[in-house]
Amino acid sequence: MEGFLPQAIIFIFAAIVCVPIAKRLGMGSVLGYLIAGIVIGPYLLGFLEEGEDIMHKAEFGVVMMLFLIGLELEPKNLWRMKELILQVGLTQVLVTSGILFGIGIGLGFSWQVSLAVGLSMALSSTAIVLQSLKEKNQMESQVGKLSFGVLLMQDIAVIPILAILPLLVVAGAVPIGAEIGSHGLIESYPGWLQTLFIFGAIGVVVLLGKFGFGPLLNWVSKTRLRELFTASALLIVVGIAFLMELVGLSPALGTFLAGVILANSPYKHALESDLDPFKGLLLGLFFMAVGATINFNLIFENTSIIVGATILIIALKTGIILGIGKFKKLSIPENLSFAVGLSQVGEFSFVTYAFALQLGILDQGNSDYLMAITALSMTITPILMVLMDKFLLPRLTKINDSDREMDSIEVKNRVILVGFSHFGSTLGRFLRANGVEATVLDFDPDQVDFLRKMGFKVYYGDATRLDLLQAAGAEDANILISAIHDPDTNRKLVELCKENFPNLEIMIRAKNRTDTYELMEMGVTNIYREHLDTSIRMGQDALKKLGFRAYTVHRLGQSFREYDESALKILAKYKNDEKKYISVVKLQIEQQEALLSGELTRKFSLNDQAWDSENMKEAVKKN
Secondary structure (H helix, E strand, O other), X not given: OOOHHHHHHHHHHHHHHHHXXXXXXXXXXXXXXXXXXXXXXXXXXXXXXOHHHHHHHHOHHHHHHHHHHHHXXXXXXXXXOHHHHHHHHHHHHHHHHHHHHHHHHHOOOOHHHXXXXXXXXXXXXXXXXXXXXXXXXXXXXXXXXXXXXXXXXXXXXHHHHHHHHHHHOOOOOOOOOOOOOOOOOOOOOOHHHHHHHHHHHHHHHHHHHHHHHHHHHHHHHOOOOHHHHHHHHHHHXXXXXXXXXHOOOOHHHHHHHHHHHHHHOOOHHHHHHHHHHXXXXXXXXXXXXXXXXXXXXXXXXXXXXXXXXXXXXXXHHHHHHHHHHHHOOOOHHHHHHHHHHOOOOOOHHHHHHHHHHHHOOOXXXXXXXXXXXXXXXXXXXXXXXXXHHHHHHHHHHHHHHHOOOOOOOOOOOOEEEEOOOHHHHHHHHHHHHOOOOEEEEEOOHHHHHHHHHOOOOXXXXXXXXXXXXXXXXXXXXXXEEEOOOOHHHHHHHHHHHHHHOOOOEEEEEXXXXXXXXXXXXXXXXXXXXXXXXHXXXXXXXXXXXXXXXXXXXXXXXXXXXXXXXXXXXXXXXHOOOHHHHHHHHHHHHHHHHHHHHHHHHOHHHHHHHHHOHHHHXXXXXXX
C-alpha cells in the first residue's frame, strides 16, 4: 500500500494488536513487533511490498538506541569496563568469526567472502538483547553485565569491520572505486583512501562532540523552549547519521560515539528524556521491518539449507558463549540465559551485507540467503528465550540450588529471619544493633557467600522446607519474620508454620494490598506492606518542611497508619466485588480525611513544640 498515512496506520494498528497479545502470552514486546511485521509483510497479508526499503528506513531506530546507549557510557566508566569488554566481548567476536571463517573456506567460498560473512555473523542483536534484559529487569545482574560487555564490544567492532571491507574488494568483482556511500561522495577514490575518509569522519564526530555540540545545546537551552531543545537533539543524531552515510559507514556507530562523548555533558539527562520516546517507537518499527523482510518464498524453496544454516549459527554461537560463561563461573541457568540471549545474528549484519554487496564481495543470491538466515535467527531467538524462561530455567534453577547442601545450624535464637536482601538486611541490622540476634536464612547461594564475606552469619537453605525450620529452632523460637519479596514463597511459609509451629508468631512482608488480602485470609495478623511506612514518613517530612510541629506530624502519621490498617480489614471483605470495593474505598477515604482534619482542629498543636529542638534553640537565642 502506497502513501505515508496508509502505511503509518497499518504499522501502528499491527503493533497495537500484536504486541499486547505477545506480552500477555509472556513473549515480550520484541517478538510481538516481529510477528506484526510478518503479518503485514509481503509474504502474508501483503500490505508492504518492498521489505528491503522498509529495513533501510527502519534502521534509524537502532541509530537512536545506540546514541542513547552511548550517553549512558561515560568514558571513565568505559575504561573501567575494559576487562569485561576485552576478555569477554573480544573473545566472543574473534572465536565466532574465526570458526565461521573456517566453515566458509571448507564450503568452498573465497577467503574474502568467508571473512566478511564470519565477521558479520559474529555480531548479535543489541536491540533484541537489551530490550529483553530491560523487560526482565536483568540489566544489573551478572548475565546483564556480561551480555552488555559482549554487545558493547560488538558495537565497537563494527567500526573496524566496515573499515576492513573495502580492502577485501577482489579484482574482477567490482572496480576498486566501487560506490560505498549512499551519496557517492567518495566513490571515485581507491580503497585505502576510502578507509582514511572513514577514520576522518570519525574524527569529525569526536571533535564535534567535544567542542561543537555543547555550545549548540547551551545556546538553545537559553531559549527555554523544550521543543527547540528536542529539535536540536534530533539534529545531532540525524546530522551524524548523514555524515556516516556519506562515507559508507554505519550511522549507528557515529551516533554511538557521539553519545559516549556527550556522556559527561550537563545536557545528558535532557537529551535522554527528549529522545527516549522516539527511540521506543523507532525500535518497534525496526523489529516490524525485520519481520517484514523475511523472504518466506526463498525459505520455502530452500527450507533445508536456510533453516539448517540458521540452527547451525544459533547452536555455534550458543556453544561458544556457553564456554565463555563457564569460564566466568556462571551457574547453569545464568549461562543458558547469557548464551541463548546472544545467539542470534544482529541488526548490524544487514548493514554489513549491504555494504559487502555494494563492494562486490557478495553477490545478490548470497546476500538474500544471509538476510533470510539473519532475520530468521532474530525471530527464533526470542521464542527460544520464552520457552526456556517458562519451562527449562525454573527446573534448572531448582536443580542448581539443590546441588548445594543446606547448612547445618548450630545456634538457636528467639527470632528467625527469612530472606536477607535489602529489606531483610536492614531489619536484621536494626535488631542486632538493639541486642537481638536472629537466625538468618536465605536461599540465594551467591547472596549467602557475599554476606558471609561482609561478616554476617547467614545460613543457606529453603525456608519452605520443614526440616530446615526445625533445624533453625522454629519449635522454640518466639517470632518468625519473613522478609521475602515473592508472594508465593510467603504463602507456602505461612501454611507450613501454621500447620507445624502453631505457637510461632509470624511477621510477614507484603508487596501490596492484593498480597495483604490473601495473607489476611490465611489468618496472618502481622503484615507489613513494603511502601506504607516509607510513604507516610515522606509525607511527615513534607509536613515538617511546611511548618507543622514535629509531634503533631508524628501523631498524624500514627493516626493515618491506624486508620489505613483498620480500613484494610473492612476492604478485604469486598476485594472480589469491584463495584462494591470502589464504593467502600471512596467512603473510607472520606472518613479518613475527616478524622485527620478533626485532629488538626484540636488544640494539641499549640503544645506540640516539645520535639522541635531547633525552634527552642532559636527562641533561646532571641532571649
